[in-house]
Structure formats: structure tokens, C-alpha cells
Amino acid sequence: EAGVVQSPRYKIIEKKQPVAFWCNPISGHNTLYWYRQNLGQGPELLIRYENEEAVDDSQLPKDRFSAERLKGVDSTLKIQPAELGDSAVYLCASSLGGAGYGYTFGSGTRLTVV
């Protein structure tokens, strides 16, 4: 099994440009999470999906960030326009929901805004 797949692995963009990240969770995992990890810090939750519904987006900066999970499978996270402070690693994770054994994380997308 491929696990949680994210693309691209790296992205360098100029400030004010848009950028999008893609995540394909483990098959059958109904819960999907997007986390942001700033340099030298632990990951912080941006948004959580239960199937196609965003049930917790309280930490998502909605003025410039958006996310979708059409059909409750793949998800995209978009930033428009990007700012220098958005430079970070964006992690996607999925789980079966409920108690489970914790998450399975993807490899992340490292975004550099210049």
C-alpha cells in the first residue's frame, strides 16, 4: 500500500502567487487532516475532514487558505495569495476515525515563499 500520498514534495513560489497541495489518503480512511509545520516546531492542525465535510477548520486562515475534499477521498489545500510567512511543511494525514491507532502521515510538501 502506498500510504498517504502528497504532491508536490517541494514548491518554491514568489509571494502573492497562488499554490495548491494535493493529498490522497489511505483507501477507506474517512478522516483526513491537514497540518502545517513551521521550522523548529511541531505540526499544527489546519483543517479536519470527515468524509467530504470540513468539521474543524477553526485554525485555517480563511482569508487566504481554502481546502476541499470532493467525494470524500482526495483533498487539495490552496493558498492565494501566498505570503512569506506561509513557508512551512504542509502535512496531510488520514485515519479510520474513532479510536484507531493514530494517524498515518504523508511525506509532506515543503513550501518556500520568496
Place this chain on the structure above:
Amino acid sequence: AQRVTQPEKLLSVFKGAPVELKCNYSYSGSPELFWYVQYSRQRLQLLLRHISRESIKGFTADLNKGETSFHLKKPFAQEEDSAMYYCALRIKAAGNKLTFGGGTRVLVKP
């Protein structure tokens, strides 16, 4: 609000020496604690969780509710243990949201 603190940014030990990574949490409910590890150029992965009370790769961690701690220990560190370690608190009432500490980098020297 919940919070996880890992006071050490870097731990450097020699191979064969004991290593202990500190983790303290604050949460008013019943905590569920995890340790995640990220080896160089690999993804973040679960190392162990407190409810399993298991030893993984020689590591153990005991939840101390009185001291609100969940320290990770290994009696004899190996070079392959060099990695970033994150303590995390899971809140079921918040959809299994994980709150992470800032991480501790472990460097095991030969």
C-alpha cells in the same frame, strides 16, 4: 486549552548511554498521549502510545497523571535512534485532533 511542552530542543548522547526525552502536557480531560518519530528524510510515524503500554525499539513511556508527564526513555541508545521525536496529545472530543510539542532532536554519537 491543551498544550504539550518538550523542554529540550536537542539531546546528544553517546551510543549505549541512556536517553530520556521529556514531555509535559496540560489538559483538563482524560489524556491520550503518543510519541511520534521522524527519521531523516522519512515521514512522521507513530512510535508508541500510552494506552498500549508497549516497548517499541527499546523505547518505553509512562503516563504520570500526577506530574502531567509522558517521558520517553531508552536504556541503551543506538545510532539508528538519531531522529526528531514529537510528543502529542490526542483529544477524542475534538475529532482526534493531535496537539504536538515542539519536538526534540536526538543525536546518538558513536
